Amino acid sequence: MVMPPDYPKILIVDDKPQNLYTLERLLIKLDVLVFQATSGFDALALTLEHDFCVAIIDIQMPEMDGYELVEMLRSNQATASLPVIFVSAIYSDEYHHRKAYDTGVVDFLSKPFVPEILLSKVNVFIALYHQRHRLQTLVKQLNAANDEILRFNQELEDKVNERTEELQRAYRQLELLDRNKSDFIQVISHELRTPLSVFTGYSQLLLNMPQIQSDEMLSRMVSNLHTSSLRLKDIVNAMLEVVKVDSQTLELHYVQVSIADLLDLVYRGFRDALTERNLSLEMVGVADLPLIEADAQALHKVFKNLVNNAIKYTPDGGQITIRGQLQKDEEIAPAQSFVHIMVCDTGIGIDSEVQELIFTKFYHTGDASYHSSGETKFKGGGPGLGLALAKGFVEAHGGRIWAESAGYDEHTCPGSQFHVLLPF
Numbered sequence: 001m002v003m004p005p006d007y008p009k010i011l012i013v014d015d016k017p018q019n020l021y022t023l024e025r026l027l028i029k030l031d032v033l034v035f036q037a038t039s040g041f042d043a044l045a046l047t048l049e050h051d052f053c054v055a056i057i058d059i060q061m062p063e064m065d066g067y068e069l070v071e072m073l074r075s076n077q078a079t080a081s082l083p084v085i086f087v088s089a090i091y092s093d094e095y096h097h098r099k100a101y102d103t104g105v106v107d108f109l110s111k112p113f114v115p116e117i118l119l120s121k122v123n124v125f126i127a128l129y130h131q132r133h134r135l136q137t138l139v140k141q142l143n144a145a146n147d148e149i150l151r152f153n154q155e156l157e158d159k160v161n162e163r164t165e166e167l168q169r170a171y172r173q174l175e176l177l178d179r180n181k182s183d184f185i186q187v188i189s190h191e192l193r194t195p196l197s198v199f200t201g202y203s204q205l206l207l208n209m210p211q212i213q214s215d216e217m218l219s220r221m222v223s224n225l226h227t228s229s230l231r232l233k234d235i236v237n238a239m240l241e242v243v244k245v246d247s248q249t250l251e252l253h254y255v256q257v258s259i260a261d262l263l264d265l266v267y268r269g270f271r272d273a274l275t276e277r278n279l280s281l282e283m284v285g286v287a288d289l290p291l292i293e294a295d296a297q298a299l300h301k302v303f304k305n306l307v308n309n310a311i312k313y314t315p316d317g318g319q320i321t322i323r324g325q326l327q328k329d330e331e332i333a334p335a336q337s338f339v340h341i342m343v344c345d346t347g348i349g350i351d352s353e354v355q356e357l358i359f360t361k362f363y364h365t366g367d368a369s370y371h372s373s374g375e376t377k378f379k380g381g382g383p384g385l386g387l388a389l390a391k392g393f394v395e396a397h398g399g400r401i402w403a404e405s406a407g408y409d410e411h412t413c414p415g416s417q418f419h420v421l422l423p424f
Ligand code: ADP
Pocket: 305, 309, 310, 313, 345, 347, 348, 349, 350, 358, 363, 364, 365, 366, 381, 382, 383, 384, 385, 386, 387, 388, 416
């Protein structure tokens, strides 16, 4: 019968072939491969070729006895830990047992041995062999899994690097496009400025002429022309300022600013629009705010835009509230105190997905067809520069601006809150 090669191997060593025969007859009852050696030299030769789970060695042999054989086995790294069971009839007194243990023999059997005892001892080593085998298989599997993970990691890293490179390329392209756009805006705005000034100047002149003033229709037409030219001028100026924000060339002129006075100025600018749209504007806690070091003109533009938006995106009859308070901002400067101003409305609200996007230039969520509508009309869209500018100005002051809203709904009007933090 051909035994499977992964069966545990047992080495039996005895100079008497009949002893080897008896031992083998006993051992083949187990699922093992038995190798015989009739001398210590044969046994050593076999241990070089095979990995045995146990060696059963007779002590008394000519030329090389069992002790010498075990000593030689222990001196070789490959066989140093080979478990050995000694078998002997003559040496079975206590002195020889001790000598056997001293040489590192793990067990001892006296002849004539009881077959069950021999088999149970051998079985322990077979079980150990199987355990070791299973462990080796597990280690191999683990190593293979490890290799797989390493390979997978490498692939992942390659992919991430590839994607990062692609993204960087796309980002560089976008940067270039954005720079081109900024250059374009700057050139166009500069070119528009001169003819616009002529337009505004002459329309103003015309408005003051008695011939025009005496004709109601002409006067209304020229007045519309003049208002439109002023609005266009504001847009062109906003475009130029956005370019400055982008290129970080904004110049701020710091003075002591009273937020309450500033907001009052903004309020007065919109008083007619608020009345026309039946909107109420309330200020809470603003009068108690301290003076801050800031660019008054820049901050005026910030709050003008925020209030203008609150007016534009709140239906008639709604409520706008401006709250002011002092506070810390753990996120940007834990040691610094901030003035916190909130512009809250009862308007159509903002979708949570675009609450950050609305601060990018030319972004608007509304229908483009509303764009020609008046500056304070409900949903009257603008060029989408107001919030980009507000963000640029606030951040140039070392502050922070953000929007909050429960969402966009023109029917339920969840409202929006714009927060501005300014250091003082
Ligand atoms: P615009 O000139 O279009 O008003 P902004 O930069 O001021 O440009 O605003 C960008 C967009 O943010 C607006 O088109 C609008 O969709 C949204 N938005 C700004 N303020 C409000 C607000 N108070 N309520 C609802 N939506 C707002």
